[in-house]
Amino acid sequence: MKALTDAHVGEVVKVRKNTAQDSLKERLLALGLTNGADIEILRKGPKNNLTVYNIRGAMIALRGEEARLIEIY
Amino acid sequence: MGLTAQSVKIDAMKDVFDIVKTDSQHVIALAGNPNTGKSTVFNYLTGLKQHTGNWPGKTVVSARGEYSYNDEEYIVVDLPGSYSLFTSSKDEEVSRDFICYGDYEAIVVVADATCLERNLNLVFQISEITNKVILCINLIDEAKKKNIAIDKEGLERELNVPVVLTAARSGIGMDELKNLIEKITFNSEKRKPAIITYDDYIKSEINDILPHLEDLNISNIRWTALRLIDSNTDIFSINKEGHLTVSQAKKIKEELNINTDTIKLREMIAEHNYNYANELKQKYVTEDTKKIKRDKKIDDIITSKVLGLPIMLLLLGLVFWITIQGANIPSQMLARLLFGIQDKLSSLFVQWEVPMILHNILLDGIYRTLAWVVSVMLPPMAIFFPLFTFLEDLGYLPRIAFNLDHMFKKACAHGKQCLTMCMGFGCNAAGVIGCRIIDSPRERVIAILTNNFVPCNGRFPTIIVISSAFFAVYSNAYVNSLIPALFITLMVLFGIIVTLLVSYILSKTLLKGVPSTFTLELPPYRVPKIGRLLYTSIIDRTIFVLSRAVIIAAPAGAITWIFANIYVGDLSILSHVANFLDPIAKTIGLDGIILMAFIMGIPANEIVLPVLLMAYLSTGTLTDFESVDHLRTILINNGWTPLTALNVMLFSLLHWPCSTALWTIKKETGSIKWTLLSFFIPTAIAFAVCFITASLYRLIL
Numbered sequence: 001m002k003a004l005t006d007a008h009v010g011e012v013v014k015v016r017k018n019t020a021q022d023s024l025k026e027r028l029l030a031l032g033l034t035n036g037a038d039i040e041i042l043r044k045g046p047k048n049n050l051t052v053y054n055i056r057g058a059m060i061a062l063r064g065e066e067a068r069l070i071e072i073y
Numbered sequence: 074m075g076l077t078a079q080s081v082k083i084d085a086m087k088d089v090f091d092i093v094k095t096d097s098q099h100v101i102a103l104a105g106n107p108n109t110g111k112s113t114v115f116n117y118l119t120g121l122k123q124h125t126g127n128w129p130g131k132t133v134v135s136a137r138g139e140y141s142y143n144d145e146e147y148i149v150v151d152l153p154g155s156y157s158l159f160t161s162s163k164d165e166e167v168s169r170d171f172i173c174y175g176d177y178e179a180i181v182v183v184a185d186a187t188c189l190e191r192n193l194n195l196v197f198q199i200s201e202i203t204n205k206v207i208l209c210i211n212l213i214d215e216a217k218k219k220n221i222a223i224d225k226e227g228l229e230r231e232l233n234v235p236v237v238l239t240a241a242r243s244g245i246g247m248d249e250l251k252n253l254i255e256k257i258t259f260n261s262e263k264r265k266p267a268i269i270t271y272d273d274y275i276k277s278e279i280n281d282i283l284p285h286l287e288d289l290n291i292s293n294i295r296w297t298a299l300r301l302i303d304s305n306t307d308i309f310s311i312n313k314e315g316h317l318t319v320s321q322a323k324k325i326k327e328e329l330n331i332n333t334d335t336i337k338l339r340e341m342i343a344e345h346n347y348n349y350a351n352e353l354k355q356k357y358v359t360e361d362t363k364k365i366k367r368d369k370k371i372d373d374i375i376t377s378k379v380l381g382l383p384i385m386l387l388l389l390g391l392v393f394w395i396t397i398q399g400a401n402i403p404s405q406m407l408a409r410l411l412f413g414i415q416d417k418l419s420s421l422f423v424q425w426e427v428p429m430i431l432h433n434i435l436l437d438g439i440y441r442t443l444a445w446v447v448s449v450m451l452p453p454m455a456i457f458f459p460l461f462t463f464l465e466d467l468g469y470l471p472r473i474a475f476n477l478d479h480m481f482k483k484a485c486a487h488g489k490q491c492l493t494m495c496m497g498f499g500c501n502a503a504g505v506i507g508c509r510i511i512d513s514p515r516e517r518v519i520a521i522l523t524n525n526f527v528p529c530n531g532r533f534p535t536i537i538v539i540s541s542a543f544f545a546v547y548s549n550a551y552v553n554s555l556i557p558a559l560f561i562t563l564m565v566l567f568g569i570i571v572t573l574l575v576s577y578i579l580s581k582t583l584l585k586g587v588p589s590t591f592t593l594e595l596p597p598y599r600v601p602k603i604g605r606l607l608y609t610s611i612i613d614r615t616i617f618v619l620s621r622a623v624i625i626a627a628p629a630g631a632i633t634w635i636f637a638n639i640y641v642g643d644l645s646i647l648s649h650v651a652n653f654l655d656p657i658a659k660t661i662g663l664d665g666i667i668l669m670a671f672i673m674g675i676p677a678n679e680i681v682l683p684v685l686l687m688a689y690l691s692t693g694t695l696t697d698f699e700s701v702d703h704l705r706t707i708l709i710n711n712g713w714t715p716l717t718a719l720n721v722m723l724f725s726l727l728h729w730p731c732s733t734a735l736w737t738i739k740k741e742t743g744s745i746k747w748t749l750l751s752f753f754i755p756t757a758i759a760f761a762v763c764f765i766t767a768s769l770y771r772l773i774l
Contacts, residue, residue, distance in 0.1 A: 023160070023512065024590040025336055029343040031592060032191050037347065040276045042369060045170040046378055046508055050488075052110030052595060056191040057354075059368070063482065064640070066590050072742065 004070035032056035106181035107154030114564035115151040179257040193350035200266035214240035220361030303338040383478040394558035394636035400452035411444035442630025445683035458610035466601035485580035487516035488591040513589040533679035622679030662720040662767030685687040727759035
């Protein structure tokens with residue numbers, strides 16, 4: 001199973017499943033991380049943890065801990 | 074950052090839910106995603122100066138203002154930005170409750186033209202609640218720059234809500250917006266917004282519930298049914314006429330045996346919304362991908378792994394360098410002017426035969442302290458604030474948060490603590506309120522307790538002036554100001570290190586836990602409007618801070634003078650106090666008068682330096698301030714060494730929060746314990762650090 005953290009900078013991937021729970025899930029959904037959404041990986045931050053994604057036209061940074069919960073195709 | 078007359082006013086901390094209004098006034102709500110320019114729209118409509126800035130989460134409390142249009146009075150409520158009605162941070166709850174249950178006659182959803190797809194989600198959610206929606210697509214000027222074209226008519230047709238394209242910064246489209254607000258308010262434009270059609274599963278779930286709601290006198294039964302299947306009953310906790318109550322909701326859920334997986338349904342609904350948003354974007358928005366790459370290129374440098382931090386420090390140093398370099402001469406000119414006036418006033422007083430005691434209190438006490446405040450504080454503030462506001466408006470703050478995140482994570486603190494820390498640079502009280510953007514109570518308290526470790530507006534000038542008086546030692550003017558700039562940068566850096574250390578220690582002891590999740594939006598860079606920027610930073614911040622300082626400095630000046638000139642035994646009261654504090658103060662490399670000035674500065678840190686100078690000058694021979702060099706002489710004459718200067722700066726950076734900040738902490742945490750800790754932790758650290766530097770200094774020299 002591939003997670004969002006496995007994708008490389010420059011790739012555009014599609015969300016397969018958002019396995020986050022509770023309030024994090026709601027927050028990610030609110031940002032547009034729904035099943036089938038296209039996400040572009042823009043840049044990795046310090047320690048390769050925080051990563052910037054293009055989600056629905058906005059630049060959103062997620063930590064590895066959160067991005068790992070997003071399964072991609 | 075976040076500091077304005079508005080944000081520090083007590084009213085701003087009250088979350089307006091029930092709007093006080095007269096019968097003839099109409100309430101208009103402003104909603105939207107974070108950072109779409111709601112505050113700019115609000116300011117344009119109401120003429121108020123709500124602080125604006127390019128970063129999500131800047132507005133955490135709702136503000137209200139008024140305007141009139143065609144002889145009708147409107148009250149505008151600027152709600153904190155939210156991505157969705159169903160997320161759970163404190164500031165977003167304020168918006169949700171108002172949008173779902175507030176008594177507004179029109180609601181303007183402000184959307185970012187450069188990021189419409191994401192913004193439409195909230196538009197759909199609000200359209201499900203009310204018919205009184207206006208879609209205001211703001212930042213259309215930014216969109217144009219990026220070659221993004223929006224088919225307004227197409228969207229209007231499809232959504233069936235009135236749409237207006239605006240650039241609130243320059244007033245574009247704002248008349249049309251006012252016009253639409255009027256039309257919606259007076260029902261002269263009746264529309265039923267198009268709502269999302271869900272799939273059969275959701276439809277059948279709703280249809281089962283609808284009949285049970287029909288007799289309950291509920292204003293929006295479809296929305297209520299949806300929330301019964303995708304939310305827990307808390308969403309009904311506001312008891313209001315025309316809405317379901319929690320107990321009714323529980324009863325219905327039980328009777329109909331609704332035990333849907335709420336989060337699953339929420340996900341399905343979000344998917345529907347976003348798919349539709351994407352469809353609309355494909356149809357009605359055309360964009361030029363080449364232009365969008367601009368931000369990416371800038372970010373490749375600003376947030377690069379290697380250059381990110383050095384650039385940040387360099388920028389910070391540059392801001393201080395410009396401030397010191399620029400403040401010197403205006404400071405001298407102001408001093409000459411103001412102390413010149415004092416001499417004139419003095420001879421006038423003599424001429425008018427004003428009693429000597431009054432003459433002294435008014436001129437040597439009050440006037441001179443005020444002259445100090447203005448000549449020492451005004452020039453650095455007038456340069457520093459616009460520079461900082463420029464970085465803020467540009468969108469640099471979230472990038473700082475991005476660059477520093479791994480450190481905050483290591484300290485087990487919330488990623489957004491970096492943003493609240495940046496707010497503290499403006500005003501710690503505002504920073505403390507800003508901590509509402511942090512969901513987790515544990516991390517919120519950590520952010521509140523450590524906010525004080527970045528120097529606020531009130532303390533910056535003290536640090537700037539002392540470092541430029543003491544650490545500029547070369548004859549070359551440019552090199553001269555480099556060293557103080559470096560010093561201040563190191564001070565700020567040290568403050569950040571203390572923040573991280575204290576956060577870490579708190580997370581391991583009193584506030585145990587692991588960092589909670591966080592998401593950070595990096596807004597597009599926006600070139601600030603220079604006029605607007607100067608206005609906010611000079612009028613709103615500089616004058617505001619200065620006037621606060623002046624109000625407190627006047628009585629403080631009088632008291633200091635009286636204390637310095639009333640003798641008990643053969644020493645003045647001032648000397649008694651100073652002598653009393655001297656032993657403690659000496660062990661940490663300060664003197665009794667400095668410590669006294671810090672104590673007198675509890676109401677406002679701005680007055681520490683003026684009171685200090687007053688105390689020195691009113692006891693000894695009268696010397697007047699002519700330049701920063703002169704200041705150095707005054708300080709040295711009073712026994713200052715480089716250690717004293719260093720420790721005054723460190724003490725100023727680390728010591729207790731001012732009374733406004735403490736009061737705000739009490740209000741925000743609702744706990745005496747945390748308020749006391751927020752006083753004692755910094756105080757203990759300030760004493761400890763100054764003790765260490767003093768001991769080291771004595772050891773070496």
